[in-house]
Amino acid sequence: MRFSQPIASALLLAAAGVAQAASSWSFDEASLSIAAKKGADGVKEKLNAKNPLSKPVALGSTDTLKVALTAKDNGKGKRPHQAFVILKEQDSGLEAPFPLSTKDNGKAVVQISQKEIPAPLLVSTKPLKASIVIGSFGSAQAYNSQVFEVEIKTDPSAPAPQFEKPLRYGQKDEIHHIFRADPKSPPKVISLFFALAVIATVPALFIGWLSLGANLNHLAKAIGAAPLSHASFFGSIVAMEFVFFMYYTSWNLFQTLPVAGVVGAVTVLSGTKALGEVQSRRLAGER
């Protein structure tokens, strides 16, 4: 009793195997030929239902690939309802079926040329995998196996087949804005050198003036003659520079203008008196 079960299952298995062998689709007398349009001798290969061709066959742009076979149900030629050659692109998995025209005795044939192959398969860089599917209604087990590979050779002189992937909603590539480069300054050493060179002109100017005899000897005389005018005139010139400095550092135009106006008025009013005193010295021959 204990071993009856394994025996039963073994029997079942055998029975299933027999049933499978007894009724399954396959093909025989199959051939694959490639005929060139220009009459050149094409390739001809025998196809086997069990072993696929080891090397891919090349299909040129004007060639025609022809698959002829005899479909057999349990060894007898019979017309199947479905007899397809299916070409498959290896990367995307896209497939294109080519139904074979069948006869009652199971003879089936199909011719495939490049213009019948859809564009997404034509642009493939890898060989297309071709399987043969034979099946029909009833209990017979259908056949589906990869039997050969086709390499598409496009005509280099003709325009290459165009295929644009259809738009699909999905993630898009990231974009990062490329900013314009920041404004650049020359090396600090150079700026510093020229800034110092510019500053050095001030002492050079003073030394030059002093060497020509510049002095402030009439200061006491001028203050003595017109003290208020001279103080406010020179003071207003200094104040105007201070106004400019404030404008540079913090004031806006509307703060600057009234102050500059007041300082300017002072310059004009005190200037007449102060410069008049300078003129009187000139007329007196003291300048």
Next chain:
Amino acid sequence: MRSLVSFVLLLLVAVVSAISTTGNRLLVVLDDVAEKEGYSKFLGDLESRGLTLSIETPKSESLSLFHLGERAYDHVILFPTKAKGLGPSLTANILLQFLGANGNILLTLSSGSATPSALVSLLAELDIQLPADRTGLVVDHFNYDSASAPDTHDVLLLPPPGPLRSDIKDIFSAGAPADQLIAFPHGVGAALGAGELLSPILRAPRTAYSYNPKEQSEAVVDDLFAAGEQLSLVSTFQARNSARFTLVGAAELFQDKWFDAEVKKTGGKAVKTFNQEFAKRVSGWTFQEIGVLRVNWIEHHLNEVGASNESNPKIYRIKNDVTYTISLSEWSWTAWNAFSVPKNDALQLEFSMLSPFHRLPLRLNAKQSTAEQAAYTSSFKLPDQHGIFNFKVNYKRPFLTNIEEKNTVSVRHMAHDEWPRSFVISGAWPWIAGIGATVTGWLAFCALWMYSAPVGGKKESKKTQ
């Protein structure tokens, strides 16, 4: 006690609202009202989800999808009819208008009855092709149910479909038992156009094909309509307004018979069908019960130290650092849940003027997220270009509500007092020194000119001249 009552009331409200996000009025169009017995489980399932069913036949005179210009129903299921036409109230144009008015349609076909021409033209409008002569039957000599169709091979058995792409959430077969199969009995396959609004839920197996039982009973030679995965058995169309349309090739898939059936592949063991759960998910998706997204709020603000953190200002300056946050929820059957972006996919923010200047991924911000909503955020520096820009989130994915959100802001250029001061710029030092030298020289010159006494020798030399 009162709080308990209000709690119960609240619960009731929650239960009652536990239905589609767009409404609960469902129109069921059957050839004969008596046919509903065959779909009792499916229809009962719909009713238990809170939809109110109105069952009509195409011949009914009171049948109208619109009342006074408004939708009279929120969703429609069309079961196959024997009649050639569907009558004046269900023309392709009216059905398209219904989609345009945010109505959802679940259309079922069967190879047993020719598809009415109104539906063929509706499908043609959506770029879905049916086999010529309005009849077709999908068979597969490899994956058929050997219990019910050992000879005819027209009851296809398919594993639950899995996600369409690796970056799409698997909403139709997630959690399905691995050994369960979907039975697709006596169905019609369709070929989908290349449009991005169409997506298949269930594709035919590699070896399946569609043929015309009347003309191609002997063998399929010419006029092969479609075969393999080009045949779509259950297809969807989501319009730009997010109205949903589903085409189910086999109405029998929804029948009680196939909900309970045990099916068996040749050489396999008998398993229960996945049909009931699959029907629930397909109808739930179509009637906006799953895969519905909602934008709760959008917020953007300056992300700079010391700057005001005012929300959604109208204007920014070029090169400002800015943070943008969007909150999304997903409705799944009964409640709004936090939406999680599928793996391999990204929610992207575009900052665009005509074309995007930035396209950046938005990342989950756990601090601002709750169970009901997920906040996605991105911080970035505005481009160095002034103009009118948009913060744009354009999230359109198969099987999810379309999201297109645009918030317009101005980006101004730098004001004159926002640049670095000239003394900071080392290249300006010689020029600043020049101004200093000029000022010093000018003041010294003024003093000399007014107060310098003539030098004796010079005066004499002048006189001699």
